[in-house]
Amino acid sequence: MTIPEKVSGKDQAGNDLYQGDVTVDCAFRDSLSGLAKVTYQVEEVETGNVTQEETIVIGEEGTIRQGSAQIVEKDENLVTELAKSIKVTNNRNNIKVRAVFTDRAGYETREERTFSIDKTAPVLAVTYDNNSYDKEFESETQYYKEGRTATLTVTERNFNEADAKVTVTNSEGSAPTISGWTKHENRQDPDQTTYTATISYQQEGDYTFAMSFEDLAGNQAADIPQQKFTVDTTAPVIEVTYDNNQAQRETFYKEGRTATVTIREHNFETSRIKTVLKAKDQGAAPGISSFTSNGDVHTASIRFEDDQVYTFDIDYTDKAGNQAADLKEITFCVDKTKPALTVTGIKNHSANSGRDADKKETNVGFVLEASDENFAGLTPHLNLVTLEGIKNCDNLLGSAQAVENGQRYAVSNLKKDGIYLLTATVTDQAGNENKAAKVTEADGRVQEAEQIVFSVNRNGSVYTLDEATRKINGSYLTKEQDIVIQETNVNSLKERTLTLFQDNQTKSLKEGEDYQIQKTEGNGQWNQYTYQIYKKNFSNDGYYSLALYSVDAADNKSENNMDTKDVELRFAVDKTAPKVIVTNLSDREAYQEEKKDVTMVIDDNMKLQEVKVYHSTYNGNASDSSYGEAAETWDNEKIQQMVSGKEDFTFPIDGNTTQKHKVKIVAVDAAGTQKEVEVKDFYVTKSWIIGVKTQGKKALPIAGGVLLLGGLGAGVVFVLRKRKAVNVK
Numbered sequence: 108m109t110i111p112e113k114v115s116g117k118d119q120a121g122n123d124l125y126q127g128d129v130t131v132d133c134a135f136r137d138s139l140s141g142l143a144k145v146t147y148q149v150e151e152v153e154t155g156n157v158t159q160e161e162t163i164v165i166g167e168e169g170t171i172r173q174g175s176a177q178i179v180e181k182d183e184n185l186v187t188e189l190a191k192s193i194k195v196t197n198n199r200n201n202i203k204v205r206a207v208f209t210d211r212a213g214y215e216t217r218e219e220r221t222f223s224i225d226k227t228a229p230v231l232a233v234t235y236d237n238n239s240y241d242k243e244f245e246s247e248t249q250y251y252k253e254g255r256t257a258t259l260t261v262t263e264r265n266f267n268e269a270d271a272k273v274t275v276t277n278s279e280g281s282a283p284t285i286s287g288w289t290k291h292e293n294r295q296d297p298d299q300t301t302y303t304a305t306i307s308y309q310q311e312g313d314y315t316f317a318m319s320f321e322d323l324a325g326n327q328a329a330d331i332p333q334q335k336f337t338v339d340t341t342a343p344v345i346e347v348t349y350d351n352n353q354a355q356r357e358t359f360y361k362e363g364r365t366a367t368v369t370i371r372e373h374n375f376e377t378s379r380i381k382t383v384l385k386a387k388d389q390g391a392a393p394g395i396s397s398f399t400s401n402g403d404v405h406t407a408s409i410r411f412e413d414d415q416v417y418t419f420d421i422d423y424t425d426k427a428g429n430q431a432a433d434l435k436e437i438t439f440c441v442d443k444t445k446p447a448l449t450v451t452g453i454k455n456h457s458a459n460s461g462r463d464a465d466k467k468e469t470n471v472g473f474v475l476e477a478s479d480e481n482f483a484g485l486t487p488h489l490n491l492v493t494l495e496g497i498k499n500c501d502n503l504l505g506s507a508q509a510v511e512n513g514q515r516y517a518v519s520n521l522k523k524d525g526i527y528l529l530t531a532t533v534t535d536q537a538g539n540e541n542k543a544a545k546v547t548e549a550d551g552r553v554q555e556a557e558q559i560v561f562s563v564n565r566n567g568s569v570y571t572l573d574e575a576t577r578k579i580n581g582s583y584l585t586k587e588q589d590i591v592i593q594e595t596n597v598n599s600l601k602e603r604t605l606t607l608f609q610d611n612q613t614k615s616l617k618e619g620e621d622y623q624i625q626k627t628e629g630n631g632q633w634n635q636y637t638y639q640i641y642k643k644n645f646s647n648d649g650y651y652s653l654a655l656y657s658v659d660a661a662d663n664k665s666e667n668n669m670d671t672k673d674v675e676l677r678f679a680v681d682k683t684a685p686k687v688i689v690t691n692l693s694d695r696e697a698y699q700e701e702k703k704d705v706t707m708v709i710d711d712n713m714k715l716q717e718v719k720v721y722h723s724t725y726n727g728n729a730s731d732s733s734y735g736e737a738a739e740t741w742d743n744e745k746i747q748q749m750v751s752g753k754e755d756f757t758f759p760i761d762g763n764t765t766q767k768h769k770v771k772i773v774a775v776d777a778a779g780t781q782k783e784v785e786v787k788d789f790y791v792t793k794s795w796i797i798g799v800k801t802q803g804k805k806a807l808p809i810a811g812g813v814l815l816l817g818g819l820g821a822g823v824v825f826v827l828r829k830r831k832a833v834n835v836k
Contacts, residue, residue: 108133108206108218115225115324118200118265123222126324131193131204131220134179140211141165141185145176147206151199152221153297158197163189185211198226200264200297223265227298229320229328230262240336241428249336250374250427254309257316259285264297265323266290271304272319274333279312311373313337339427343372345434347421358439359481359537363412366419368395370405374426381423383436384409387416416440442537446479446513448544450529455556457549458596458634461565470520471563475504475544477533478513485514487531491523492571500527521563526571526595529559567665568596568657570674583679583713583778587645590653592667592676594636598660599628603636606654607644616640634659645680648712652677681713681778689772689786697790704757707772714777716743720758721773724766729787734771743777760791 109132114123135145142165149159163174169184180188195202200223207217237255244250261271268288275282286305293299308314318331351364370380377398384392391413398407411417420436453459453473461471477485485507489500503521507514513533521527534540543555562569572580573591594600605616616622621644627635638655645651653676655667667674688708709718720739725732739758741749748754760768769787 108204108220110204110220110222114222116265118223118225118323119267120201120223122201124200124265124324125222125224126326127224127226129195129202129222129224131195133191133193133206135189135191135206135208135216136180136187137208137210137216138182138187140214141169141182141187142189143209143211143213145174145189145191145206145208147191147193147204149193149195149197150203150205151197152201152203153199153294159193159195163191165189195224198224198298200225223324225265225322225324225326227264228326229266229322231318231320231328231331232260232262233316233318233331233334234258234260241426244376244426247426248313250425251336251338252340252425252427252429254307254338254340255336257306257308259304259306259318261288261302261320261328262299263302263320263322263328264300266300266302267323268302268304270321270323271302273306274315274317275306276315277310277312278314280310282314283307283310308336308338311338311340337374337427339374339425339429341373342429343370343375343423343425343431345370345421345423345431347419347434347437354439355538356536359535360439360441361443361535361537361539363410363441363443366409366411368407368409368421370398370423370431371403372405372423372425373403375400375403375405376426379424379426380421383418383420385418390415392417411439411441414442414444440481440537442479442481442535442539444479445539445541446477446482446533446535448475448477448531448533448541450475450544450546450559453546453559453561454549455546455554455559455561458562458564458598460598461563468565472518472520473529473559474515474517475529475531476510476513476515477531477541478510479533479535479539480512481536482513483534483536485516485531485533487516487529489518490528490530492526492528497528524563524566524569526560526562526569529561530557562595564596566672567659567663568594568600568672570594570655570667570672572674572676576676579678580676581678583681583776584645585680585682585778585780587642587680589642590638590640590645590676592638592640592653592655592674594638594655594657594665594667596634596636596657596659596663596665598663599634600636600657600659602658604654604656605638605640606656607640608652608654609645609647609649614644616644648679648681648683650677650679650713679713679777681711681776681780683712683776684780684782685709685711685715685774685776687772687774687782687784689784692770692786692789694786695788697792699762699793699795700791701762701793703760703762703791705760705770706757709772709774711774711776714743715746715774716777716779717741717775718746719773721771722760723769724764725769726766729767729769732769762791762793765790765792765794 110129115126116124118124135142145163147161148157150157161174163176164172165186166172167184169181169186177190178186179190193204195204201221202223203219203221205219207215209215235255235257237251237253240249240251273285283306288302288304291301315333315335317333320328346369348367349364351360351362354360382395386392393409393411395409396407398405418436418438421434423431451474459471461469463469475487487504489504491498491500503518504516507516531544532540532542542557544559545553545555546559547553571593576591605622607614607616618624622638622640625637657665667676690706690708692705709715718741719737721734722738723732723734768789768791769785771783771785773781773783775781
């Protein structure tokens with residue numbers, strides 16, 4: 108019994124395995140007694156099914172009485188050799204072919220062959236537990252936002268896992284490995300036996316998968332062509348940053364700002380970006396720029412440049428369907444425009460008479476108004492320049508009135524003459540600030556000014572002293588200086604006179620010789636005249652006053668000494684120190700008296716302000732003794748009372764000591780000039796011995812005569828010569 112030598116392979120039991128039908132050639136021989144009977148059968152061992160069976164009977168005459176076979180050789184009537192070909196078509200493993208022949212002598216011979224036939228091609232299949240992907244990009248690949256597990260199935264009876272060629276790649280890293288194969292046997296239909304394995308795709312990556320298989324019989328399965336898919340489990344990350352974060356009141360910006368949108372995503376797709384960009388009241392909103400990519404980082408920008416209230420939101424979903432965390436919608440305002448500030452009703456640099464053409468008094472006022480769509484506040488200030496300096500007049504502004512998108516202050520009438528300074532600061536919620544108000548100038552031009560300056564002159568000129576002159580007004584000076592006075596008038600001056608009074612003398616001053624003028628005139632603006640009176644006019648001691656008289660083009664007559672102007676200018680120049688005369692006290696004299704009343708005369712050419720007398724007793728030298736506090740003091744009030752009452756003042760020196768005496772008289776005039784006189788080394792005592800020791804021949808000399816000194820004494824009779832009274836403020 109022979110079977111084909113060319114086999115496809117071996118089955119798992121080691122039997123020959125064929126892809127197709129197998130022909131078994133049988134040769135039966137017996138040369139002694141010849142062949143009597145041949146029996147064969149084909150059996151599927153695993154099921155016990157006999158699929159073919161035949162008995163061939165050879166008669167004594169040497170012919171085949173039953174069955175079919177080929178007689179190869181005979182010996183007369185004996186068939187010594189018989190041939191039979193058995194075609195096995197079973198599609199099974201473990202097929203057994205058996206043959207038995209019996210010779211004429213009754214002896215049996217048996218032989219069998221076992222092999223397998225597999226004519227069925229393997230079937231490959233792959234299935235996944237996760238087939239949910241975004242269909243929008245399936246032409247590109249399949250994107251999955253969760254991991255997936257593939258189950259590989261090979262339907263095959265003669266399986267060898269080494270013949271399963273599985274190719275898996277991952278562009279983002281290492282590829283997963285295939286698990287072990289598991290057999291699922293089908294005994295009723297072994298060709299439906301399956302082998303399964305799994306591949307787990309849990310890591311992110313761009314994967315490919317392909318599979319081929321050939322069974323042990325050489326049957327080739329239809330390949331599973333390459334499959335591509337992506338596992339992307341990471342949600343995109345959106346970040347929005349701004350180049351300008353200097354917000355006022357959280358959402359207001361006074362400069363434009365650029366938003367930089369950054370999306371971190373591996374599987375990026377711009378069509379999935381959903382932006383909301385809106386501007387208030389259907390205004391034009393900016394667009395987002397194109398994205399530029401650097402690996403997985405993708406950036407774009409949005410420029411918010413114009414004044415507007417913007418609303419911005421962005422959402423993004425990647426190709427796998429992963430959605431970025433929701434960003435809170437943001438609304439903010441870009442406001443680069445300064446608030447508007449206007450002044451009406453008054454002209455900048457204007458002089459206002461407050462009278463109409465018929466000389467009737469009219470109101471002088473103004474309206475200050477500020478507005479802005481994002482108005483925050485208005486802070487105005489009104490100041491009045493007076494003789495004493497700048498006076499705050501914010502109280503004249505009253506309360507703010509609300510207007511659309513802003514505030515206004517309305518001042519109906521400024522009653523007091525003078526120069527007014529109006530300033531204001533308006534701010535919006537973005538922090539824009541404006542101090543420059545739009546105002547009409549006196550010449551009709553409309554300009555912006557940070558300070559509105561105007562004058563109210565209902566009563567003619569307004570007079571102002573400069574700082575140095577203001578300090579000396581009403582004062583006594585020890586040194587003369589230039590005098591500066593400024594005159595401001597609604598109209599230009601057509602006449603002016605400067606008159607200087609010194610004591611009882613009057614002098615008309617001449618321009619260019621006694622004073623000079625700086626003028627600012629014309630075009631409806633204020634008219635200013637700055638007079639500088641030279642100090643040479645005040646070189647002599649005396650009481651001075653200055654009268655500045657003018658007539659303007661409207662025939663208003665003004666003088667600085669008028670009650671309505673209140674700029675009377677008076678001062679005194681006193682360069683001479685006071686005079687002090689002690690009439691009954693001398694150095695180194697002795698006076699035998701229980702008490703001596705010292706008399707003195709003190710005089711000043713202008714005004715005596717104060718007199719002090721100091722007294723001290725001592726032994727030895729006068730320089731060894733110091734004065735304490737003043738023994739007597741006459742202030743200006745006492746001095747004036749003494750002058751009015753023509754009183755004498757006596758300073759007593761007690762004679763109950765044998766020590767020496769000294770006194771110091773200090774006189775100060777109103778200009779601050781001081782004179783000191785000292786009398787020392789004299790005695791006032793009841794003892795005649797001191798007199799003898801001091802004078803030698805005279806037992807008790809009495810000092811006589813008058814001593815002229817440069818100061819005032821303490822403890823004296825004080826005689827003041829009364830001068831003509833002159834009032835000096």
